[in-house]
Amino acid sequence: MMMKLPTQFQDHRHVWVYIELEESQVNPVSIELLGEGRKLADKLGAQLAGVVMGPPKGGGGGPALEEAFAYGADLVYLVESQLLTNYRNEPYTKALTDLVTIHKPEILLLGATTLGRDLAGSVATSLKTGLTADCTELNIDSDGSLAATRPTFGGSLLCTIYTLSSRPQMATVRPRVMSMPERQTKPVGRIIRHELTMVEEEIATKVIGFLADNRSDRPDLAKADVVVGCGLGIGAAINLKHVGALARTIGGEMGCTRPLVQKGWASSFRQIGQTGVTIRPKLYIAAGISGAVQHRVGAEGADLIIAINNDPHAPIFDFAHVGVVADAHRLLPALTKAFSRLMPLRERQLCELRVKAYE
């Protein structure tokens, strides 16, 4: 790809990862991005920097700094201000835009979370630069440009996008799309502090409250190692108990397709796919799911995909590793039994109790 980069952008160097904090904990997507950012920086022969923003805590940013260095950052830009206590678009956009203008990164990556997408959109527009959303693959081209690949048309196609005439090249990546890098024990390295020049009166919004979702109602599908998913082929809401029982038995979470959420059979936190959660489990069992592209994009990162469908031509068999042409209602309970036969007696009894409680 030929670049005609205007001269004012030619001194843009280095790869940056925005480190998203959730109550001063680093969001795992930022760690995945540090891993990816490290690879890009190495290909460019550039440095990798983390950007940490939040309220002042004294002692310099706390655990986020340690994490950034442990997962590969060479340096960290740190902005601390009382105005950054809760995420609000204006002060965060101002801080990040100013940092970019002063320190000129070549590439800036953010997680495609609610926060990351909100922030990335404003920062890119302020800087009048390109932003590629929800990338599934990032690479450095032979001439040093960022090649960002993302699904489009609901996942039916992929496209590779370049930002040619402006800098930085910005991209967001959804949680769990990139793999988690190894943690290294490294001391906290170079930190560059930046002052946020803004006052409360310049900010149009106030956060007046926050209501956390009920944890018991909120499965963490994205982090589950085992997911048992079901679709309309399950037939009726009552049959979900077979799915739940299998998930419980093998220590997994239950997931579903969008129509089940629309019918009110399952909560939207369980929906896997383009408009739901991206999962990356070691094992995904998909029962009665046709495998529409919108579902596929959220599920195909699983290490092992087992599909159960009574239609041998269902598209899910195109991306499953193992296909079983069978009736899901009958096979699911049998599978639960087969798994529990593998368990030692005591565990099996405990598990049966749990499954009963679930029903």
Added chain:
Amino acid sequence: MHIVVCIKQVPDSTQIRVHPVTNTIMRQGVPTIINPYDLFALEEALRLRDLFALEEARWLRDPSRGKVTVVTMGPPMAAQALRKALTYGADRAVLVTDRRFAGSDTLATSFALSCAIAKIGERFGPPDIIFTGKQTIDGDTAQVGPGIAKCLNIQQLTYIKRVTRIDHLRRSIDVERCLEGGTQFIESKMPCLITMLDGLNTIRRGSIDESLRAARSSILTWGVADLGVRDVDKFGLKGSPTVVKRVFAPAPRAQKSVQLGTANKTVRHVADELVAWISSHQPKLADGPLSKPGA
């Protein structure tokens, strides 16, 4: 109250097929729809208009009830989407269309729409709220809403479930915003731009009256020249920092899936076979979650 709603006409992505040889989208015969998320935005706008019409007439001595203006940028055919929005109850419609908008990425689209909204403001009074959908189902970027807000230099409120309160005198608005871990309650100044989530409302069915009115209403059509921007290089391909270099179909998995036969076998047999297969191919699982059931 004046509310502007940005909508987009998109191909119904559930019906899209990809040409097996050329890897292009086969649009022929694929119906177009209003981007589903935009319908939630439109409904919220109509709901607020109706809710506050009375209050505005009574307390603010503003006899002209609130108005909802829908705007879209697209090919001339996108007028269909606007007409549909009128039948749902929008008051006026603006089509922003010009060859020179072709190839716009999210930045150039945000810029063009923000120019159109500024002009709508000049013609019909400044908007109090601008609504967009959370994202489109063809591009999926969720970038145009924030882009418009930044171009207009107003507050953006993304992933909003609902508007809970509007205070006309203080020009403030309360919204519920959906985050990964729960719901955030935000108070903001107006004007602001809101991107709407799906789910909490359903678009009304237009009345026959409204359909008749929609059929009669004219749709304002503006091109580049109407937007009053000297630097036309900010639109379309030239104004787009991103370039799509390659479009391709996702690679099929190199290996076809292993089919476990079910003919002449009992369910128990198939289940045992499947469990054996999983255990042998995913040894990591055996000392992982599978060994800690129900954990």
